[in-house]
Structures are given as structure tokens and as C-alpha cells.
Amino acid sequence: MKILLISPAVDSETRTNKGLMIPQLGLYILKGLTPPEHEVKIIEEEINNIDLDQECNLVAISCMTANSHRAYELCQEFKKRGKTVVIGGVHPTILPDEALQHADSVVVGEAEGVWEILLNDFQNNNLKRRYCNPLPDLTKYIPKDFAKITRKRLFHVIPIITSRGCPYDCDFCCVTNLFGKQIRHVPVENVVRDIKESGAKNFIFLDDNIIGHPKYAKALFKAIKPLKIKWVGQASLSLLVSDKELLQLAAESGCKSLFIGIESVSEQQLQTMPKAINKIEQLERALKNVKKMGILVHASMIFGFDNDPKEIFNESVRFLIKNRVGTASFNVLTPYPGTKVYEDLKNENRLITTDWRYYDHNTVVFKPRNMTPYELQIGKIDARQKFYSILSVLNRALGNLYNPIIYFTLNYGHIKQVKVEAKRIAKLKSELFENIHE
Ligand code: SF4
Numbered sequence: 001m002k003i004l005l006i007s008p009a010v011d012s013e014t015r016t017n018k019g020l021m022i023p024q025l026g027l028y029i030l031k032g033l034t035p036p037e038h039e040v041k042i043i044e045e046e047i048n049n050i051d052l053d054q055e056c057n058l059v060a061i062s063c064m065t066a067n068s069h070r071a072y073e074l075c076q077e078f079k080k081r082g083k084t085v086v087i088g089g090v091h092p093t094i095l096p097d098e099a100l101q102h103a104d105s106v107v108v109g110e111a112e113g114v115w116e117i118l119l120n121d122f123q124n125n126n127l128k129r130r131y132c133n134p135l136p137d138l139t140k141y142i143p144k145d146f147a148k149i150t151r152k153r154l155f156h157v158i159p160i161i162t163s164r165g166c167p168y169d170c171d172f173c174c175v176t177n178l179f180g181k182q183i184r185h186v187p188v189e190n191v192v193r194d195i196k197e198s199g200a201k202n203f204i205f206l207d208d209n210i211i212g213h214p215k216y217a218k219a220l221f222k223a224i225k226p227l228k229i230k231w232v233g234q235a236s237l238s239l240l241v242s243d244k245e246l247l248q249l250a251a252e253s254g255c256k257s258l259f260i261g262i263e264s265v266s267e268q269q270l271q272t273m274p275k276a277i278n279k280i281e282q283l284e285r286a287l288k289n290v291k292k293m294g295i296l297v298h299a300s301m302i303f304g305f306d307n308d309p310k311e312i313f314n315e316s317v318r319f320l321i322k323n324r325v326g327t328a329s330f331n332v333l334t335p336y337p338g339t340k341v342y343e344d345l346k347n348e349n350r351l352i353t354t355d356w357r358y359y360d361h362n363t364v365v366f367k368p369r370n371m372t373p374y375e376l377q378i379g380k381i382d383a384r385q386k387f388y389s390i391l392s393v394l395n396r397a398l399g400n401l402y403n404p405i406i407y408f409t410l411n412y413g414h415i416k417q418v419k420v421e422a423k424r425i426a427k428l429k430s431e432l433f434e435n436i437h438e
Pocket of ligand 1: 166167168169170173174175176208209261
């Protein structure tokens with residue numbers, strides 16, 4: 001049978017820069033889990049158009065919150081054409097009843113252990129409405145299929161995941177809700193096998209925290225060191241700096257850049273989070289140590305916490321420039337369904353909209369405490385513009401000369417995105433903020 005695996009665009013009219021798109025790993029895991037007698041076609045809509053009339057027996061769509069609207073549109077189009085549609089991913093896992101209003105069946109949680117059953121049921125005309133295998137054991141073989149990952153992107157980066165689950169359960173994050181409190185790992189030898197089979201040299205580890213389990217991380221870094229790859233990933237700063245050997249091994253195994261969730265430069269805010277580093281001075285020392293190892297720091301910032309004053313935007317930019325941080329993303333607090341923040345803001349009647357298209361961590365969808373929604377929106381865009389000004393890029397370059405090509409290429413990519421974001425603001429003002437002044 002012919003199966004279409006689709007990752008929808010957030011907005012099919014204005015797609016993300018093709019070259020910067022990371023392949024959607026979930027689709028390749030599904031392809032790997034599909035028995036070989038079936039023909040599978042993967043479509044990532046941010047990169048390729050979808051032919052709604054193409055021949056196929058089953059359509060499977062994987063989506064997050066921001067692209068769930070487009071996913072539901074696609075469900076409707078395919079169903080109109082007589083196709084059976086299955087949906088899964090983060091958003092349908094959190095809101096399966098909503099997803100079932102659009103699709104014939106929903107996969108709640110991870111696909112391992114249910115995908116083959118679902119295909120079998122479909123072939124026997126016995127498709128169930130829901131499939132769920134809570135917290136599958138990742139120590140079992142997890143096949144992936146990297147053969148079809150296109151090489152036409154700017155950076156040919158292969159996504160890899162080594163673990164799922166997080167013990168911290170932060171108020172604004174649904175990872176613990178999705179994957180459980182316990183960290184589950186793919187065996188190191190399977191990760192090594194995937195890297196070798198891909199034939200690639202550049203990788204992105206998609207783990208929420210690649211060093212969340214230091215013993216596993218050390219074994220992984222030692223095992224991949226001889227492969228001479230380059231990789232980027234996400235890591236918690238506190239673990240990295242409290243364990244010198246871990247940082248050393250990460251650098252030796254090819255780590256070129258780490259995405260670090262700094263979130264806030266307000267000590268008052270940091271103290272409300274499960275973070276071991278919650279003083280600015282400690283933060284600065286920790287960043288210095290990571291950079292000393294030749295690892296470029298990508299800082300992730302969040303604006304809109306209840307503790308945030310109006311000065312938070314300038315304070316954050318000053319901190320990032322002073323510490324010569326390589327790149328940074330500026331997000332607004334987004335109350336994703338399934339998080340405590342969502343429940344709190346809903347109960348306090350502070351949500352501006354539940355149109356999921358705006359739940360993209362770039363758009364303000366709630367009333368912040370110490371400023372208006374529009375001030376938060378403008379403050380976030382302004383902070384990004386200041387951080388990526390030519391003067392700031394040149395100033396920060398002085399602290400990132402160990403990786404000049406990566407540094408300038410990434411900063412150039414962000415400068416382009418800043419322009420796209422600035423253009424969006426007039427549209428947003430009329431769509432969301434016109435009648436909200438508090
Ligand atoms: S934000 Fe990071 S540490 Fe907190 S729950 Fe999510 S993945 Fe875990």
C-alpha cells in the first residue's frame with residue numbers, strides 16, 4: 001500500500017527559509033518503522049508542495065501546536081478526496097479529542113509499538129480511533145531511515161535523538177507531560193550505527209538536554225569521538241559547568257554549538273525555575289567556561305514572565321552582548337496547551353486567543369502582568385533587532401573567533417529572519433492587539 005507521511009507548514013503561503021530547515025525526524029522514524037512491503041513518501045511542506053490528488057491509500061500527518069491549523073485543513077482536503085487520515089505528534093497527543101474532530105484516527109504519544117499495529121488494522125479494515133503505547137522502551141531497536149533526507153539544504157544536518165523524557169516539568173514546557181519524568185535512552189551503539197549509516201558529517205541532537213544523564217552522555221561522547229563528526233545540541237548550563245570532564249568530552253566529540261536555555265536575566269525569575277544557576281554572576285562564569293572550549297553559545301531567552309519589568313528587553317540585550325554570546329533566540333512566553341502556564345492564564349482569563357496558529361513562541365497570545373501585549377510584542381522584536389545589529393554582530397565576533405564561519409553564517413541567517421519578523425508586526429497589530437490596551 002502507498003502511505004503519505006506529511007509534516008505541514010505553519011503557513012503554506014509564507015514558508016521558512018528552505019536552507020535552514022531541519023528534517024522532521026518523526027517522519028523518518030515512522031518510515032523506519034513501516035514494514036518494507038509498503039511504499040512510503042515523505043512530504044515536508046515547508047520545503048515541498050503537497051499534491052492533494054496524488055495516489056495513496058493512507059495519509060499520516062504529524063504536527064505541533066503552531067501547524068495544527070494547517071494539519072486540520074489537510075485532513076479535510078484529503079478526506080474530501082476519500083482518503084483515510086491518521087494524525088499524531090505533540091499537539092494531537094495533548095489534545096486528542098480536538099484532533100479526532102478532523103482525522104479518522106489519532107496516535108497519542110510515541111509511534112514505536114503502535115505504528116505497525118495501526119497499519120495492520122487499516123489493511124484489515126479495522127482502524128481504531130486511538131492508538132497509544134505509553135513510554136515505549138527505547139533500549140529496543142529503533143530503526144530510522146535517513147536515506148531519503150534531502151541533501152539540497154544549505155547545511156546538510158542530520159537530526160538524531162538519543163533520549164526522551166525530562167524530570168524537571170517546567171511550568172511553560174510540555175516535554176514531561178509528553179514523554180514522562182524519567183529519561184529513556186537509545187543505546188549508544190544504536191546512535192553510533194545511525195550516525196555511520198547516514199554517511200553524513202554534521203548532526204543536530206534534538207534531545208531536550210543532551211547531557212541530562214551525565215553517565216550516558218560521557219559514554220556517547222567517547223563513542224562518537226572517533227567518527228570525527230561535528231554536532232550541535234541543547235544542554236543545561238549547570239550540568240556542563242559542574243562536570244569539567246563532561247564539557248571536555250563534548251568538545252572533543254565534535255560539539256560546535258550548544259543551545260542553552262538561559263530564559264531570563266532576572267534573578268527573581270531565575271529563582272522561580274528549577275535551575276541550579278540562578279545568579280547572573282554564576283551565569284556569566286558558566287558561559288565563559290563553555291566558550292573557552294571552543295563551543296559557540298546559542299542562548300534561548302523568554303520574555304513575558306510575570307516578574308518581567310519593561311526594562312527586561314534592554315537588560316537582556318546588554319547581558320548577551322557583554323558576554324559575547326554567539327547567537328540567541330528571543331521568544332515570548334507561549335502558554336502551550338498541556339502546560340501549567342496555559343492552565344493558569346486560562347483560569348485568570350488572560351488568554352487573548354486560542355487560535356493555535358499564533359502559538360509559535362513569536363506571537364504574544366496572553367496579557368502579561370507588567371506591560372501591554374503589544375509592548376511585549378514590540379519589546380521582543382526590538383531586542384532581536386538590537387542583538388542582530390551590525391555593530392552588535394561585530395562586537396560579539398571578538399568573543400567567537402574560534403568558529404568564524406559558523407558564527408557569521410548563523411548571524412547572517414538571523415539578520416534575514418529579523419526583517420521577516422518586523423514586516424509581520426503591522427498585520428499582528430490589527431489581528432490581535434487592536435482592542436487590547438491593558
Ligand atoms: S524546559 Fe527543558 S528542563 Fe524544563 S521541562 Fe522542558 S525540557 Fe525539561
